[in-house]
Amino acid sequence: MKPLVQKLPRKEFKSFVSLELSTPLFETPWHRHIESEILYIHKGFGTAIIGDYVGEFTSGDLFYIGSNVPHWFKKSTDDLFCTVKVIQFDPTIFGRSFISLPEMARIRQLVELKQGMRIHYSSLSSLLPRVLSLESMEGFGHINGLLNILDEISANTENELITNEPIDSFDSKGIIDEVLEYIFSHFNKNIQLEELAAIAKMSSSNFRRFFKLNTKKSFSGFIKEIRIAHACKLLKDRNVFVSQIFHECGYRNISNFNRQFKEVKGITPSQYREQIWKP
Structure with missing residues (x-):
């Protein structure tokens, strides 16, 4: 460990x-x-x-x-x-x-x-x-x-x-490390809460509380932000279409991708790209 x-x-x-x-x-x-x-x-x-x-x-x-x-x-x-x-x-x-x-x-x-x-x-x-x-x-x-x-x-x-509040509790057994590593490796797939709970050897309800305690975020909210952070990196390449990016970030349709991107960034993916390449 x-x-x-x-x-x-x-x-x-x-x-x-x-x-x-x-x-x-x-x-x-x-x-x-x-x-x-x-x-x-x-x-x-x-x-x-x-x-x-x-x-x-x-x-x-x-x-x-x-x-x-x-x-x-x-x-x-x-x-x-x-x-x-x-x-x-x-x-x-x-x-x-x-x-x-x-x-x-x-x-x-x-x-x-x-x-x-x-x-x-x-x-x-x-x-x-x-x-x-x-x-x-x-x-x-x-x-x-x-x-x-x-x-x-x-x-x-x-x-x-850049942080909203301090995290005053911390996993001392290293379980969160394994969970986050798994999320980073599989965020472009349809990760289920039960998969991560199994890694942590917890029930789904206990894992949900454990994850929130250690990250101050819900399981679904954390994965969304990881996906959007990856999308931001891909949007910097003007040769990659938005229609390609949402697939690589784990979204099944572009409308859901656009909606969640705007929830996190306050603007659409296209607007984000325009800001980056604004002369």
């Missing part, structure tokens, strides 16, 4: 983790850790599950993930090579007195966030270079570099909170 509580190695002369991970170390299933995390997707794309959020990730994305928020970055295909810059720090790293200073109010609010956030850094010219160079810093520069990064993120009004 793969570990669900991830612990990255920290150098003995550093108080927090700042490193680059590449395939296969990138492939960590549904997991959590007490450390807050800043994660920059240097190379790769796929589906991100962060708390109750399901959506795409791609090269250039920058995320902030609060302490103990479960997450999984599932690459699009098994043979895809992915590289990510990771910063992990214990929220208590700064000590109660320091983090309580009035000058730290903005950073304190960020550090105490128990949700997931997409960081829009295009207007912050110094943020990404700081994230990329932090690993090479030592001594005071290392901790000061982290503070500068957190200060820039906390001051940015363009950040997008």
